[in-house]
Amino acid sequence: MTAKQSVTGSTERVMGYGRAINEALAEEMRRDDRVFLMGQDIGKLGGVFGLTRGLIEEFGPSRVRDTAINETFIVGGAAGAALAGAVPVVELQFADFIFTAADEVFHKLAKWRYMHGGQFTLPVVVRLPTGVVGGAGAEHSQSIETLAMHVPGLKVAVPATPADAKGLLKTAIRDANPVLYFEHKSLYRVKGAVPESPDFLVPFGSARIARPGSDLTIVATGLMVERALAAADRLAAQGIHVEVIDPRTLVPLDIDAIVASVEKTHRLMVVHEASRTAGFGAEIAAQVQERAFFALDAPVWRVCGSDTPLPQDPVLEQAAIPSVDEIVRAALAVFKI
Known part of the structure; x- marks a missing residue:
């Protein structure tokens, strides 16, 4: 260390x-x-x-x-x-x-x-x-x-x-x-x-802007934050500047930070490892559309794990959850590129 x-x-x-x-x-x-x-x-x-x-x-x-x-x-x-x-x-x-x-x-x-x-x-x-x-x-x-x-x-x-x-x-x-x-x-x-301070705390309900951007908001958690940041690097080379938000807690959820970002970028994608159907991405999408519908220039996109039991084979396991390539392809689709 x-x-x-x-x-x-x-x-x-x-x-x-x-x-x-x-x-x-x-x-x-x-x-x-x-x-x-x-x-x-x-x-x-x-x-x-x-x-x-x-x-x-x-x-x-x-x-x-x-x-x-x-x-x-x-x-x-x-x-x-x-x-x-x-x-x-x-x-x-x-x-x-x-x-x-x-x-x-x-x-x-x-x-x-x-x-x-x-x-x-x-x-x-x-x-x-x-x-x-x-x-x-x-x-x-x-x-x-x-x-x-x-x-x-x-x-x-x-x-x-x-x-x-x-x-x-x-x-x-x-x-x-x-x-x-x-x-x-x-x-x-x-x-x-x-x-190092023993008094260091991270408050609940306070999202982290992992990367600032102006064109697309990506909300991701856990392992998917790292992959969203890698995708953002690749998209920047194509002129798309992604803001990556890590909520840090889902309850309480810092929806204000997410809405503020969407009002700036006008596009939202949620990336999570969990299965797509009824995942927390759907909840975030619903709340943003309730609060900032007229700020959106495109539908909210979700890039999520597949609706299947996770395979034990490590290669198939990775195929069942979002990859950096998949996030990049979805972002390009949001912009119809």
């Missing part, structure tokens, strides 16, 4: 997305004794992807708790611990396993604070490794963040950079409400500058 000064004067280090998550967990556990971790193999083994490595040595088994293969217990136990005053951060090995704990996530976490008139808080973070990772198969590779958007009471974070992976996770841990934190498995080794 390399140290340097940011433009604001604060110290930054270059680190991987996965390492940034590990640091966020450690910093919050040092800051607040109520924070503890729970999940399968997160202790001595450091988690299936190694993101909790070293934490049991610093904080001990009472705060880094290994569990059985039981997602229902992991999330249900977190809900109970939160009711008793703790701040649990739980890891499901793959986001797909959220369906095993569906009652605990979509009923207990999402609804109990409302159902009890706000008499207690539910500060639970559920870490959900999401997306394709090179042949993990249809039951271990889905992008299901849209399902979480549909259930009131849950916040949804979708970090795309190491800095946001750290800042959003720290914000999630400090939130009094349940947060589903979708961390992309294919980004764990991606490196970027991350502020």
Whole structure:
């Protein structure tokens, strides 16, 4: 990890997305004794992807708790611990396993604070490794963040950079409400500058303009931010200047930032890895057309994953999600080039 000064004067280090998550967990556990971790193999083994490595040595088994293969217990136990005053951060090995704990996530976490008139808080973070990772198969590779958007009471974070992976996770841990934190498995080794300050937070509901532009707005999350930026580089050579917006959170969604961009560029494309039908791209398209219809010079385009189970073959897997080439072709089609 390399140290340097940011433009604001604060110290930054270059680190991987996965390492940034590990640091966020450690910093919050040092800051607040109520924070503890729970999940399968997160202790001595450091988690299936190694993101909790070293934490049991610093904080001990009472705060880094290994569990059985039981997602229902992991999330249900977190809900109970939160009711008793703790701040649990739980890891499901793959986001797909959220369906095993569906009652605990979509009923207990999402609804109990409302159902009890706000008499207690539910500060639970559920870490959900999401997306394709090179042949993990249809039951271990889905992008299901849209399902979480549909259930009131849950916040949804979708970090795309190491800095946001750290800042959003720290914000999630400090939130009094349940947060589903979708961390992309294919980004764990991606490196970027991350502020060193233990007070560094990324607020929810504040989109990031990853690249400014004037001709087309592309909204993308997770792995697709990197691909949208690569497509923008290629389109710039053809005179099309793309503004890439990374929402960072889907609940709350910074629709104001997206609308402001569309009012400038007059065209919108949403790129996501999840299946096309009823994906969050459709929701963003609907909200923009409700709020900025007369600013649009073309229909809103969606470039999304195919409506098929994800293949286990790594080549076919990539064919099932948006590529840089596909984003470029779609952008040219928006301009009828």
